[in-house]
Amino acid sequence: MVSNVVPARVPAKTDGTKKKLSGPRKAQRSALLGAMFLMATSAVGPGFIVQTTTFTVQLGSAFAFAILVSILVDIAVQLNVWRVIGVSGKRAQELANTVLPGSGWFLAALICLGGLVFNIGNIAGTGLGTNVLFGVDPKIGGALSAVVAIAIFLSKRAGLALDKIVVVLGAVMIALIAYVAFVSQPPLGLALKNAVIPGQIDFLIITTLIGGTIGGYITYAGAHRMIDAGVTGPDSVREITRSSVLGIIITGVIRVLLFLAILGVVAGGVALTSDNMPAEAFQAAAGEIGLKLFGIVLWAASITSVIGAAYTSISFVTTAQTKPRTRSIATVVFIAVSTTVFTMLGQAPATLLIMAGAVNGLILPVGFAVILWVAWRRRDLLGGYVYPKWLLGIGVLAWLLTLFLGYQSLGGLAKLWA
Numbered sequence: 001m002v003s004n005v006v007p008a009r010v011p012a013k014t015d016g017t018k019k020k021l022s023g024p025r026k027a028q029r030s031a032l033l034g035a036m037f038l039m040a041t042s043a044v045g046p047g048f049i050v051q052t053t054t055f056t057v058q059l060g061s062a063f064a065f066a067i068l069v070s071i072l073v074d075i076a077v078q079l080n081v082w083r084v085i086g087v088s089g090k091r092a093q094e095l096a097n098t099v100l101p102g103s104g105w106f107l108a109a110l111i112c113l114g115g116l117v118f119n120i121g122n123i124a125g126t127g128l129g130t131n132v133l134f135g136v137d138p139k140i141g142g143a144l145s146a147v148v149a150i151a152i153f154l155s156k157r158a159g160l161a162l163d164k165i166v167v168v169l170g171a172v173m174i175a176l177i178a179y180v181a182f183v184s185q186p187p188l189g190l191a192l193k194n195a196v197i198p199g200q201i202d203f204l205i206i207t208t209l210i211g212g213t214i215g216g217y218i219t220y221a222g223a224h225r226m227i228d229a230g231v232t233g234p235d236s237v238r239e240i241t242r243s244s245v246l247g248i249i250i251t252g253v254i255r256v257l258l259f260l261a262i263l264g265v266v267a268g269g270v271a272l273t274s275d276n277m278p279a280e281a282f283q284a285a286a287g288e289i290g291l292k293l294f295g296i297v298l299w300a301a302s303i304t305s306v307i308g309a310a311y312t313s314i315s316f317v318t319t320a321q322t323k324p325r326t327r328s329i330a331t332v333v334f335i336a337v338s339t340t341v342f343t344m345l346g347q348a349p350a351t352l353l354i355m356a357g358a359v360n361g362l363i364l365p366v367g368f369a370v371i372l373w374v375a376w377r378r379r380d381l382l383g384g385y386v387y388p389k390w391l392l393g394i395g396v397l398a399w400l401l402t403l404f405l406g407y408q409s410l411g412g413l414a415k416l417w418a
Contacts, residue, residue, distance in 0.1 A: 031229030034163025037170040039222030040250035042308030043213045046125030053278045056262040061190045065198035070209035071252040080395035082244035085223040089232035096370045108316035114216040115313035119338035122305040129299025146339040153328045169300040177257040184264025184285035217312040224315040234385040310334045365402040
């Protein structure tokens with residue numbers, strides 16, 4: 001076999017330009033970047049924005065500690081999820097069906113149910129975003145936004161279009177929130193101190209953050225996109241690991257910037273009392289421009305969550321053998337159903353959202369248990385790959401925390417049905 005390595009003493013000829021990536025390699029890099037942002041933007045939806053604002057108002061700078069802990073736990077979970085799914089090359093429901101026949105379809109049903117309900121909320125978020133920007137009726141804004149999402153999946157190169165849109169809108173959100181955080185002048189020193197030595201700790205808020213960042217379909221959004229792009233097997237472990245960590249870091253950066261933006265307003269003495277505290281905070285920080293920036297951020301967060309929820313939910317009821325066109329049409333139907341329900345109701349159904357959130361809390365420990373079982377006992381599904389014990393160990397610790405999340409969810413369901 002002829003080696004492609006140039007001997008050290010014989011410099012390779014070059015024209016002074018960097019070697020360009022080949023087509024397939026460049027496409028995989030693009031898809032991995034898309035997978036990272038798909039995971040991040042799927043977590044950053046309308047609920048994420050409201051949640052972060054509410055908790056910042058409640059805890060002030062002490063919320064920094066909750067954010068730090070949630071990011072560390074998220075990394076522990078996603079490192080394992082991406083590693084097992086990536087190395088095996090199988091989707092979560094396929095792994096579950098192999099471990100316990102039928103369990104994968106049960107998991108898929110829960111994912112799709114939760115994804116559909118939350119997607120109604122995401123469509124509502126796009127409607128509110130367009131209302132802030134252009135003053136149009138939220139129903140019309142939501143319907144038009146759904147058309148944008150549908151157009152992405154109907155395009156001839158749907159995968160590439162998906163990757164591009166989530167990366168661009170993710171970058172836009174980071175830039176705009178960073179601007180608002182800068183002009184609001186948050187007390188950075190106090191926030192940093194509380195990240196390590198918090199003045200107040202609220203474990204319920206921490207578990208809520210974790211569930212909202214990696215609960216339900218969000219857990220698998222990036223990993224499923226990654227294997228659809230063909231980044232699989234033991235030889236891809238390095239790329240898989242880097243991508244999973246960077247995806248969580250992107251989510252964390254958005255959360256931190258949003259926290260700092262709101263903290264600057266609150267620390268400046270502004271009392272947020274309206275029904276739309278995030279919009280009020282952006283306006284207090286940057287005036288009328290800030291309000292319009294909030295509209296852009298809310299729309300971008302909502303439309304990317306629409307895309308993430310639809311893509312991931314359909315990935316649970318299709319296989320690698322499903323034709324891309326069939327998968328795209330199924331995704332379009334998913335978005336259309338979500339939009340129809342929203343336009344009929346005029347708002348996201350609060351009771352269903354609470355129920356879906358509780359179901360998401362139950363999905364996390366069940367689905368993650370399958371991931372850890374494959375890592376521990378099913379080496380055959382990993383192509384003989386020797387799973388790192390340290391990674392399995394932190395995964396088990398994170399799983400124990402997800403059990404607590406599940407317990408909290410059961411309590412939420414019990415109250416809902418009481």
